Amino acid sequence: MSVREQPLVLVVEDYQDAREMYAAYLQFSGFQVAEAANGIEAVQKTVELQPDIVLMDLALPQMDGWEATRRLKSDARTTHIPIVALTGHALAGHAEGAREAGCDAFVTKPCLPDALVAEIKRVLDRDSTNAENTRESARTPKTAKKRT
Amino acid sequence: MAPVHGVDSDAKLAFVEFLLTAVDLQESARRAVDWLVAHAPVTEAAVLVAEAVTNEMQLVAEHGISSGAIMDFALSRDDTRHPLIEALNSLAPVYIDGLPQHHRGPLEARAFHAIPLRAESTEPAHGLLLVGGVGPTLDSDSLWLGRTLGKQVSKLLGRQLLAETRFSQERMLLYSIINAVTDPILLTDTEGKLMIANSHAEKLFAAPEEASEGWRRAAALNNMLFSAALSTSAVGMTELARRELLLVDPLEGSDLLFELLSSRAKDERQGTYVVSILRNVTDLARAKEEIEESYRTLRIAQAEVRDERHRLDLIIDSVADPILVTDQEGDIVLMNTPAERLFNAPGVENEAGQRRVRANGANLTSFVSNVLTRSGEQRYRGEIQLTDPVTGRPLPVEALAGTILSEQGELMWVVTILHDLTEAIEKARLYEQLKQASVELERKVQEATGELAEQNELLRRQHIALEQASALKSQFLANMSHEFRTPLNAILGYTHMLLNNVTGQVTEPQRKSLSRIDSNARHLLALINDILDITRIEAGRMPLNTSTFGIRELFEEVQSELEPIIKRSNLTVSTRVPNSVPSIRSDRQKVKQIVLNLLSNALKFTPAGSVAMTASYDARRREVVIAVKDTGVGIPREDQVKVFEDFRQLDSSPARGYGGTGLGLSICRRLANMLGGTIELESEPGRGSEFTLGLPAKARRR
Numbered sequence: 001m002s003v004r005e006q007p008l009v010l011v012v013e014d015y016q017d018a019r020e021m022y023a024a025y026l027q028f029s030g031f032q033v034a035e036a037a038n039g040i041e042a043v044q045k046t047v048e049l050q051p052d053i054v055l056m057d058l059a060l061p062q063m064d065g066w067e068a069t070r071r072l073k074s075d076a077r078t079t080h081i082p083i084v085a086l087t088g089h090a091l092a093g094h095a096e097g098a099r100e101a102g103c104d105a106f107v108t109k110p111c112l113p114d115a116l117v118a119e120i121k122r123v124l125d126r127d128s129t130n131a132e133n134t135r136e137s138a139r140t141p142k143t144a145k146k147r148t
Numbered sequence: 149m150a151p152v153h154g155v156d157s158d159a160k161l162a163f164v165e166f167l168l169t170a171v172d173l174q175e176s177a178r179r180a181v182d183w184l185v186a187h188a189p190v191t192e193a194a195v196l197v198a199e200a201v202t203n204e205m206q207l208v209a210e211h212g213i214s215s216g217a218i219m220d221f222a223l224s225r226d227d228t229r230h231p232l233i234e235a236l237n238s239l240a241p242v243y244i245d246g247l248p249q250h251h252r253g254p255l256e257a258r259a260f261h262a263i264p265l266r267a268e269s270t271e272p273a274h275g276l277l278l279v280g281g282v283g284p285t286l287d288s289d290s291l292w293l294g295r296t297l298g299k300q301v302s303k304l305l306g307r308q309l310l311a312e313t314r315f316s317q318e319r320m321l322l323y324s325i326i327n328a329v330t331d332p333i334l335l336t337d338t339e340g341k342l343m344i345a346n347s348h349a350e351k352l353f354a355a356p357e358e359a360s361e362g363w364r365r366a367a368a369l370n371n372m373l374f375s376a377a378l379s380t381s382a383v384g385m386t387e388l389a390r391r392e393l394l395l396v397d398p399l400e401g402s403d404l405l406f407e408l409l410s411s412r413a414k415d416e417r418q419g420t421y422v423v424s425i426l427r428n429v430t431d432l433a434r435a436k437e438e439i440e441e442s443y444r445t446l447r448i449a450q451a452e453v454r455d456e457r458h459r460l461d462l463i464i465d466s467v468a469d470p471i472l473v474t475d476q477e478g479d480i481v482l483m484n485t486p487a488e489r490l491f492n493a494p495g496v497e498n499e500a501g502q503r504r505v506r507a508n509g510a511n512l513t514s515f516v517s518n519v520l521t522r523s524g525e526q527r528y529r530g531e532i533q534l535t536d537p538v539t540g541r542p543l544p545v546e547a548l549a550g551t552i553l554s555e556q557g558e559l560m561w562v563v564t565i566l567h568d569l570t571e572a573i574e575k576a577r578l579y580e581q582l583k584q585a586s587v588e589l590e591r592k593v594q595e596a597t598g599e600l601a602e603q604n605e606l607l608r609r610q611h612i613a614l615e616q617a618s619a620l621k622s623q624f625l626a627n628m629s630h631e632f633r634t635p636l637n638a639i640l641g642y643t644h645m646l647l648n649n650v651t652g653q654v655t656e657p658q659r660k661s662l663s664r665i666d667s668n669a670r671h672l673l674a675l676i677n678d679i680l681d682i683t684r685i686e687a688g689r690m691p692l693n694t695s696t697f698g699i700r701e702l703f704e705e706v707q708s709e710l711e712p713i714i715k716r717s718n719l720t721v722s723t724r725v726p727n728s729v730p731s732i733r734s735d736r737q738k739v740k741q742i743v744l745n746l747l748s749n750a751l752k753f754t755p756a757g758s759v760a761m762t763a764s765y766d767a768r769r770r771e772v773v774i775a776v777k778d779t780g781v782g783i784p785r786e787d788q789v790k791v792f793e794d795f796r797q798l799d800s801s802p803a804r805g806y807g808g809t810g811l812g813l814s815i816c817r818r819l820a821n822m823l824g825g826t827i828e829l830e831s832e833p834g835r836g837s838e839f840t841l842g843l844p845a846k847a848r849r850r
Contacts, residue, residue, distance in 0.1 A: 015634055015638070017635075017638040018634065018637055018638050018641065021638055021641040021642055021645065022641070024645065024650065025641070025645055025650060028645070028650045109633060109634070110633050110636055110637035110640055110641075110673060111637070112640060112641060112644050113641050113644055113645060114644065114648070
């Protein structure tokens with residue numbers, strides 16, 4: 001794992017406007033951002049870039065988010081990387097599916113950029129505390145509100 | 149024979165002459181005593197003769213003896229120690245100087261001579277001549293008289309014995325003759341006292357010594373009955389009297405009926421006797437009784453037959469169907485009243501009526517002749533066309549005939565019963581109609597059923613199609629809302645970034661416009677979410693996740709979630725949950741969604757005052773009741789139902805001041821129904837509203 005000044009977030013989202021919006025807001029919020037538009041690309045970039053966290057949309061072309069998550073979590077090189085699922089369907093089963101696939105947290109779309117950022121910070125904070133890995137990170141007050 | 153004393157020979161001669169002609173012993177003895185008293189110095193004299201059969205010494209003549217002594221005298225020849233009997237057995241006369249005290253004699257205590265009376269000294273004496281008053285020496289005249297009387301007595305007694313023997317022989321013969329007669333014969337006195345009876349009569353009237361008690365009693369009874377019978381007829385009886393006499397058989401004990409024939413027989417010496425002959429008529433009487441009995445039985449049987457016949461007539465007449473009996477010639481011998489109406493028609497005088505009767509008769513005859521030709525069969529069934537003689541109405545009848553055979557198997561009668569078929573034919577016609585109607589109905593029902601089945605099938609297919617369409621609709625809406633949200637997500641996100649100055653500082657008018665974009669996008673998102681909820685509920689894709697939870701904690705959670713709005717509203721919000729309210733088992737998330745909605749509505753529509761959230765428990769219905777009461781604008785009665793409908797708000801203009809999608813209460817009611825509960829509303833415009841949510845303490849799956 002390379003040492004970075006700022007945590008690297010891989011944003012996996014097939015809808016370009018949303019992907020770029022999250023990326024812009026994450027960079028504005030002090031993160032480094034990489035992007036992937038489908039499941040295959042997501043797996044490749046995660047192995048290649050070793051991001052600190054993956055923001056994974058579940059409905060993806062070519063390979064869906066569940067499959068990608070399963071692969072990442074079963075690969076020794078990427079199994080430690082936390083994955084936050086991003087799902088538009090609040091239908092029953094999606095959350096379960098995401099958890100089963102190995103997601104560490106999930107956020108329901110539509111999700112305002114600041115809510116997303118707050119969730120990412122929470123997961124990273126928890127992770128770093130667990131690993132006793134002190135890291136420079138932007139600390140913001142916890143607002144765990146998913147939906148209004 | 150030389151005379152001893154002065155008695156002249158003439159007197160003796162006269163006496164001997166008398167004795168020669170005399171045939172009677174008594175007479176001879178009396179003359180002898182008279183002679184002695186007249187010719188000898190005798191003061192007392194007596195003649196005793198021994199009775200041949202009884203051996204009794206009888207006094208046949210006497211002189212100078214007291215009547216008392218005569219009466220008292222009784223002596224048997226067998227009394228050999230008596231001085232008189234000793235004298236009787238001696239050869240010579242005996243002088244007795246007074247009899248000893250214990251012996252009695254006609255001359256009593258005086259001294260007398262006892263002269264045995266016998267013809268020869270070799271024969272036993274027949275009697276004694278007693279002579280008193282002559283002194284101890286017997287005079288010669290008395291001695292002579294004794295010898296002479298002795299010869300006379302011997303002669304007379306010898307003759308008498310002969311006569312008696314003959315008489316007894318005759319009597320024996322008579323007895324055997326009477327005994328030979330099978331009927332009992334009796335000779336009685338007029339009182340019925342038995343004198344002579346033949347053996348048959350003895351059986352009835354005389355019980356022997358060794359007879360049983362029963363026999364003796366029966367004999368006594370028979371005697372009484374016989375005496376009674378005789379005495380009742382004794383008066384006025386002339387020659388022969390006949391009557392019936394019921395006696396008892398002494399051996400059998402059974403009744404014997406006799407015909408009693410009795411007649412009187414007059415005897416010069418011995419008075420009147422009654423001769424009775426009994427003829428046994430018991431068997432005769434029994435035969436007579438039997439004849440009477442059988443005659444009576446016959447009469448009863450006749451009466452029974454008559455009754456039976458009467459009953460049979462009644463029965464036959466009471467049968468509504470005509471019944472006829474015809475003989476082997478085909479002639480009617482018997483018919484009941486209904487049959488008479490057809491084949492006799494009494495009172496029908498007109499020509500037409502008579503013609504119909506004749507026609508009926510002819511029809512019947514041809515039917516019966518058919519029966520007769522088929523003699524092998526016991527029953528025969530046919531149909532005859534008859535006509536009512538009175539009305540002329542055609543009368544189809546079913547004829548059922550049976551034959552009656554004699555014991556020899558000869559056909560005696562034919563019994564025919566006619567049954568009116570008019571009704572049956574009518575019924576058959578109606579039945580046919582009914583059957584046709586029924587067939588028609590069945591056909592129609594089948595048609596209708598077919599149509600119905602077709603329609604059902606159509607409906608079923610439509611239903612499936614509708615369900616599919618509905619499912620597709622729900623799926624479509626779910627997908628659509630997702631698709632809506634993706635661009636909306638971008639709109640909200642970029643607006644948010646602009647407002648947060650991510651892309652540089654925005655001016656105040658720009659901020660205002662961005663805020664409008666933001667609030668409208670949020671409203672659109674809320675609408676989409678609500679539509680998605682309704683779609684999911686209707687599609688049945690809203691699963692229940694039940695758990696047990698407390699209402700108080702739920703209230704606190706809802707309150708804290710709406711805390712910013714409460715603060716902004718300046719309203720007093722109170723909650724009250726008594727300890728009596730139990731924990732509830734339901735879908736916590738959904739209950740919370742409802743309470744959230746109700747409270748936010750209350751806050752939204754209450755400009756001033758307070759909102760109260762309370763919980764209570766209805767033990768009878770086992771429901772937890774949650775009430776949210778405000779002092780808000782209220783809802784008019786006519787709108788109270790509408791608020792639960794989709795997209796309903798009292799003010800539905802876009803410029804309304806309350807916000808919300810108008811789907812909140814509609815979703816609340818759907819959710820409450822899902823949980824087995826209800827939502828009710830009580831409200832008055834200007835005074836406020838109270839929404840009440842009733843939930844079963846334990847939710848049932850719906």
